[in-house]
Amino acid sequence: MLSLIYLIGSVTFIVGLKMLSNPATARKGNAIAAGGMALAILGTIFLYRHNGQGLHNYGWIITGLVVGGVIGLISARRVKMTAMPEMVSLFNGMGGACAALISVVEFEHMAGTLADIPDVRGQLGIIFAGMIIGAVSFAGSVIAWGKLNGRIRDISFQGQHILNLSVLAVIVLLTIFVTVTLPSATVALFASVLVLSLIYGVFFVLPIGGADMPVVISLLNSFTGVAAACGGFLYNNPVMLTGGILVGSAGTILTILMCKAMNRSLKNVLIGAFGGAKAGGVAKEQGAYKEISLSDTAVVMAYAHKVMIVPGYGLAVAQAQHACHELETLLEGRGVEVRYAIHPVAGRMPGHMNVLLAEADVPYDKLLEMEQANGQFNTTDVVLILGANDVVNPAAKSDPSSPIYGMPILEVENARSVIVNKRSMKPGYAGIENDLFFQPKTSMLFGDAKQVLQQLVAEIVNSL
Amino acid sequence: MEAVFSFLEQHLELTYIVILSIFLGVEVISRVPSVLHTPLMSGANAIHGVVIIGAIIVMGQASDENYLALILGFLAVILGTINVVGGFVVTDRMLEMFKSKKTK
Known part of the structure; x- marks a missing residue:
């Protein structure tokens, strides 16, 4: 029954996304995807079974849904049209944080008994991946949000890209180290990877110029999609997987389309931060402008x-x-x-x-x-x-x-x-x-x- | 490397889904007018809110004494719901404006 619901959910996501790419059907598409989402959520709450056991803690779950729903509804209704981009970025960050938290809790379940779990490396890898991508997406989205509403300025310094790449390299190496060797200090290492991922998310977005934020948000959006898909692997959950990967790949294409609209490459946007090298054109004599009444x-x-x-x-x-x-x-x-x-x-x-x-x-x-x-x-x-x-x-x-x-x-x-x-x-x-x-x-x-x-x-x- | 292969073999169905979904996502989005980039991004943003399902499962399986899991799971449910509800509502608000112009 539940797998049937998940199937329906997956199909509504695909159909919804397809309809969203045409002006005439876009709104309906959004509603269809939302309907599928509601179905999948309700189905999970009431029909989910793991080893024959249903879920408990219903009080917490319902309260969480209600609190989140009210906050989401109010902020989405109140936000001004001009502030839409920030809002989307913030929502994206929430999704990323959610994915990262899931990984943290799942890791906590496993941490003590790593050696006894069959297929532990695969699971651990997925947990790390979900946590890293989710955390990067969360931190990056918050920075993008702050930049769009002017709270955070562009900050770039010499060698920043080198630093970013090194942080990323450390994250990847630590992850490989932990999943392969299953060391005894897993918890500390997990925590450091989490912190590094957050730092990387911040550094990743900080130097990118405000005008390029839409591209960055779209990219982070696809990151969160991939993080959600990691959860799909973790729970053998097809609807999370389809939804997540769909957004991941569609988001990537959308990001590239946006870059194309500005006639720039994605690499250029991410590395060629505006304002870094502003040698030409600044000191040029501009002459006078004229005013009109x-x-x-x-x-x-x-x-x-x-x-x-x-x-x-x-x-x-x-x-x-x-x-x-x-x-x-x-x-x-x-x-x-x-x-x-x-x-x-x-x-x-x-x-x-x-x-x-x-x-x-x-x-x-x-x-x-x-x-x-x-x-x-x-x-x-x-x-x-x-x-x-x-x-x-x-x-x-x-x-x-x-x-x-x-x-x-x-x-x-x-x-x-x-x-x-x-x-x-x-x-x-x-x-x-x-x-x-x-x-x-x-x-x-x-x-x-x-x-x-x-x-x-x-x-x-x-x-x- | 062996671990990766055995993991993929065990999750073969899911791996199929991943690969097909990648192509599907590319295919579905490829021809979209730039007018719709923003609503589409926002709509996709709402869809990856499916993580909420993971959060619900985490929450529903946490034992009563495990306060760390309860608190983090609860937080995850809230954040995920904000993503889903806020995402769909914002997208709808954007698209509403296209609609009003159409009926006129």
């Missing part, structure tokens, strides 16, 4: 034929998506063609902008993907950039010394004029200057995206 902006936009809006993280921070949609409908009402140019990695996560604009009911067909948008800039009168920076930085095409060189960008400089809304002249997340702001076509409109957009709307309604 609100009323001028209103006029320029209201009398354009075609306006392209380029949203970025600034839009997300200011929660300006509704104001943005308002401006768009207002302009469309006056016969201006308005489109959005969406860079695949605009914001803090791929698809961030789509989610945000969808929240404000911006019609789907107004959102242009990068290639489409790039084909239309030469027929565009005004480009309005809302808090985007690196994704429109021409240095990605022209300056080989730039850290973002090679990343495909939105070629806004092909449009007739460019208006950039930013809070200040501070450089973007990659920490580099943007030549675009100093080009003669470009004018700057400083201020919080939401306020600026609301004022623009008022200006157009009242005076034009």
